[in-house]
Amino acid sequence: MKYLVRAVKYLIWFCLILAIMIAILKVSGSAGDSVEEMFRGGYRSLLQIAALFVVFAALYPLTGFRKQYAVIPGEFKDIREGIVDYMASKGYVVESENGEDMTFRLRSKGAAVAKMWEDRLTFTRQQGGYDIEGLRRDVVRIVGGLEYRFRNDTDNYSKS
Numbered sequence: 001m002k003y004l005v006r007a008v009k010y011l012i013w014f015c016l017i018l019a020i021m022i023a024i025l026k027v028s029g030s031a032g033d034s035v036e037e038m039f040r041g042g043y044r045s046l047l048q049i050a051a052l053f054v055v056f057a058a059l060y061p062l063t064g065f066r067k068q069y070a071v072i073p074g075e076f077k078d079i080r081e082g083i084v085d086y087m088a089s090k091g092y093v094v095e096s097e098n099g100e101d102m103t104f105r106l107r108s109k110g111a112a113v114a115k116m117w118e119d120r121l122t123f124t125r126q127q128g129g130y131d132i133e134g135l136r137r138d139v140v141r142i143v144g145g146l147e148y149r150f151r152n153d154t155d156n157y158s159k160s
Helices: 002-028 043-064 076-089 109-114 136-150
Strands: 065-071 092-098 101-106 121-126 129-135
Touching: 002 043, 043 065, 065 136, 076 092, 076 101, 076 121, 076 136, 101 109, 121 136, 129 136
Parallel strands: none
Antiparallel strands: 065 129, 092 101, 101 121, 121 129
């Protein structure tokens, strides 16, 4: 169900962007008065654009979202505050906690709108760390940062 909702959101987003671009062209006088003047193939071109939007909207949730494991050793009571502090430094606040599982949302509503309200990162506790799920680029950035922050001192090769 989450996949379908995401696909519909992206379809609406693509259509909105197209409508804004056409409105700008219309206001600037660069576009004609009818669909036949605006598009080479007229309504047939609009159907082709709509089909392209449906394909992209259906495929984007497959590539734009991911779940990745983050190695964060330690007991929950020992690492919770460090995770919350790190996420706060990246602009996230705790949305909910269920046992050792947590969800975070962006603090900035403007950033959430820019991501079409797909700003949630879900932390699911696993042995030795967390599965983190959300937008691909956010997950990769957060996992790398958390693993760096919680790595063992024995893994620090900069010491002599």
